[in-house]
Amino acid sequence: MTLKRWRWTVLFALLGGIAWGHAEPxxxxxxxxxxxxxxxxxxxxxxxxxxxxxxxxxxxxxxxxxxxxxxxxxxxxxxxxxxxxxxxxxxxxxxxxxxxxxxxxxxxxxxxxxxxxxxxxxxxxxxxxxxxxxxxxxxxxxxxxxxxxxxxxxPETSTPNRYLLYALLGLALPALVGIGFALAARGERREG
Missing domain, CATH: 2.60.40 (Immunoglobulin-like)
Known part of the structure; x- marks a missing residue:
């Protein structure tokens, strides 16, 4: 996977986390x-x-x-x-x-x-x-x-900003860890 594709993957993961953080009725x-x-x-x-x-x-x-x-x-x-x-x-x-x-x-x-x-x-x-x-x-x-x-x-509620920030960080963290593991595994394959 090229560096450009990895950038899009990371951007999508972060934007996906933002969408998950909003409340619903x-x-x-x-x-x-x-x-x-x-x-x-x-x-x-x-x-x-x-x-x-x-x-x-x-x-x-x-x-x-x-x-x-x-x-x-x-x-x-x-x-x-x-x-x-x-x-x-x-x-x-x-x-x-x-x-x-x-x-x-x-x-x-x-x-x-x-x-x-x-x-x-x-x-x-x-x-x-x-x-x-x-x-x-x-x-x-x-x-x-x-x-x-x-x-x-x-109704939907609007979570106060600092609580929303913590929620978004909580949602983004697993995605970032997964991306880190994928990059580490990719690096090991190149060396082997």
Whole structure:
């Protein structure tokens, strides 16, 4: 391989690392099931573009009273909220729970059962320091005995520059190591 081709290979590897570092919207499916004094929450998160399960996320489920202010946000978003930025965008929740990941891309938790009425359920992702994604939809409690399913979308987030730099270095490092091994192997073949 000529030196010119190696330059293109290195450039492609570095540019590929930059493309991998950008966030994508995340499809979220929430299943709510009544369980005595609790409301069980099962959440599946999948990348919209990659269709891969989202692993290792820091996710929280929150229930809010459906106030006129929240209803206005829901109306502006076509019946849902999907915004990046402030994790407390919707105000103070009536109840919240951090979700655990018992299986890849699947998160689980339980909220206390609230009195019957109209609420807003939000999923808040704060995986990366300095950024948050919020998705919310209206919900009527109690859900049917068989449960209720909500489809949400967490928006793309813009990772702060210094965190993006670390992520890109982390992605570029394996490519550079691979290129180094390829060059070393090529050099050994010439000598032999």
């Amino acid at each position: 995340v499809q979220v499916v929430v299943v709510l099931t009544p369980a005595g004094p609790e409301l069980k929450i099962d959440v599946q998160m999948v990348g919209e573009v990659s269709t891969l399960p989202i692993r290792g996320a820091v996710v929280e489920a929150r229930l809010y009273a459906r106030t006129p202010e929240l209803q206005k946000l829901l109306d502006e978003g076509g019946g849902s909220v999907s915004q990046a930025g402030d994790p407390d965008l919707l105000g103070a929740p009536l109840a919240s729970v951090p979700l655990e990941e018992p299986k890849e891309g699947g998160y689980r938790g339980a909220l206390p059962t609230l009195p019957p009425g109209d609420y807003v359920l939000a999923v808040v992702d704060t995986t990366f320091k300095g950024e948050a994604a919020v998705a919310a939809k209206p919900l009527r409690l109690p859900p049917p005995p068989t449960g209720a399913t909500l489809a949400l979308e967490l």
